[in-house]
Amino acid sequence: xxxxxxxxxxxxxxxxxAFSELAALIxxxxxxxxxxxxxxxxEAETVREQLSQKLRQAVDSLGNVRDKTKPAVEATETYIGxxxxxxxxxxxxxxxxxxxxxxxx
Numbered sequence: 001x002x003x004x005x006x007x008x009x010x011x012x013x014x015x016x017x018a019f020s021e022l023a024a025l026i027x028x029x030x031x032x033x034x035x036x037x038x039x040x041x042x043e044a045e046t047v048r049e050q051l052s053q054k055l056r057q058a059v060d061s062l063g064n065v066r067d068k069t070k071p072a073v074e075a076t077e078t079y080i081g082x083x084x085x086x087x088x089x090x091x092x093x094x095x096x097x098x099x100x101x102x103x104x105x
Contacts (some may be wrong), residue, residue, distance in 0.1 A: 014072075018065040025058045 032051045080087045 014065055014068045014100055018061065021061050022058065025061075029053055 029051055032054070033046050035047060
């Protein structure tokens with residue numbers, strides 16, 4: 001059970017890091033697009049190159065996140081595959097709790 005928690009914590013940290021990097025990328029891209037609206041010629045080309053570089057970095061970051069989360073996904077699949085009835089019971093229990101909470105409203 002401790003391993004599962006460690007895997008979950010690592011996955012959450014990776015997810016948080018990915019979201020923060022994507023938010024920063026979006027912010028920088030938005031700034032570059034606003035700055036490039038009034039530019040022409042060589043200045044516009046420089047801004048486009050910077051934006052292209054940022055987008056390549058985002059694609060690389062997403063690839064890194066995918067690579068980092070792959071062990072967590074595999075561990076989850078292995079656990080579910082090795083304990084199918086426990087997985088069903090936990091899922092049913094979770095569904096029951098959610099149903100009861102939603103039914104109270």
